[in-house]
Amino acid sequence: MTQIINGGIVIIGGGQAGGWAAKTLRDEGYQGTLSVISDEAHDFYERPPLSKAALKQADFSLSRLFSEEDTAALNITWYRPLRATAIDSQHKQVLLSDGRAISFDKLLIATGGRARYLSSDWQSHPRVFTLRSWDDAQRLREAMLKADNIAIIGGGWIGLEVAASARQMGLDVTVFERQTRLCQRSVPASVSDALMQRHQQAGVNIITDCGDICLDETTDSLSISCDKQASQCFDIAVMGIGVELNLELASEAGLELAHGIVINGQGQTSHPDIYAAGDVACHPTLSLCLQSWAYAQNQAISTAKAMLNAHSEPFSDLAWLWSDQYxxxxxxxxxxxxxxxxxxxxxxxxxxxxxxxxxxxxxxxxxxxxxxxxxxxxxxxxxxxxxxxxxxxxxxxxxxxxxx
Ligand SMILES: Cc1cc2nc3c(=O)[nH]c(=O)nc-3n(C[C@H](O)[C@H](O)[C@H](O)COP(=O)(O)OP(=O)(O)OC[C@H]3O[C@@H](n4cnc5c(N)ncnc54)[C@H](O)[C@@H]3O)c2cc1C
Missing domain, CATH: 3.30.390.30 (FAD/NAD-linked reductase, C-terminal dimerisation domain)
Structure with a gap:
């Protein structure tokens, strides 16, 4: 028989949004059981340094959200490294990958996203890396230290940050971008031009409007071509073509989805006791999913307050994000x-x-x-x-x- 544990308020995801929600619940006086299910072994940490200082600096340590003492003071019952495999919204339970079930009074889904690959060939290639977690950053840094050149697949924010870090580490860098300009979906052409100019000045080879990007060998060497360039060998490649949101739990639980999980200003989903925060939660007024540090933090804080007080102020922050390059x-x-x-x-x-x-x-x-x-x-x-x-x-x- 499945063991059912009383989880009190349960958070799925130990990232930026999960961390700030946990802290806010305690700050706002919640004294009951607080359970966090996380498939990573680490305490809450921030991801922005992963494409910047964590790649470039030898002595860079985990960019913790809160000190070890402050994290311990939150008195969290951790379920880690474990995955939530299903949400039974009717019986208000979360199933864990070790077979146990946790009941919840209220549930917060803060599962973020995972890096997207062009295809399964890219995913299984030993020299192709993604960058989403602290462990990914450690692996990528190690590979970059041994590499002379790197291909970046995708000229969006993460791709360009890795390009800048790689140039600063002395690697030859080529960026493959299928759109006609850099960061096309998020900024006007004048900003794309400014980004292009900076990267070219730094010596990055940028191929925009590159057509299909092909992995020409799937053996240990890495050979990449596109419509505009014949096959070229690279030591390593990094996927920077965006994120696949981790929406499966919400979808299978029958929650309303549109791009991401549909929420109101209080972070509440179509189920009254299930909330969502961070990358997976569709912005309540902009109706799109922002992948932004500030949104993950502030919308999670606002949602945690609403989980304790239904009359709390609805979230209405403007979209804001930043990038550091060179x-x-x-x-x-x-x-x-x-x-x-x-x-x-x-x-x-x-x-x-x-x-x-x-x-x-x-x-x-x-x-x-x-x-x-x-x-x-x-x-x-x-x-x-x-x-x-x-x-x-x-x-x-x-x-x-x-x-x-
Ligand atoms: C490399 C990188 C650089 C970035 N730089 C910037 C920047 O400069 N500026 C900016 O504004 N934003 C930046 N961002 C974006 C920002 O970090 C994200 O928007 C933010 O981390 C989202 O927080 P989150 O809590 O929603 O998701 P995450 O931080 O991704 O946390 C989700 C957590 O849930 C876990 N999880 C998922 N599914 C399950 C499951 N079923 N069971 C258990 N655990 C699960 C995941 O493994 C992860 O630990 C960057 C992101 C990355 C990856």
Missing amino acids: QDNIQILGIPTAEATQHIQRITPNSEIYFSLNQNNELIQMVSFNDARAIKLGKRWMQNNRKLSPTELADPNFSLMSLK
């Missing part, structure tokens, strides 16, 4: 939409800002290279639907701070 801190506020009809650049000696405005001169998206203060200002403009002057924004001598 010397640049790049911040992206807002998402591209068809409403953005005006694209304005503001180039100063120390920073670049790219604004996208609608016909009413309101800010739709803003991307800054090395100007975090301007992004803070942009958040306020967006929240207040402030009308902006394209001429002022473009003028490097005009002080944006005068629009506070």
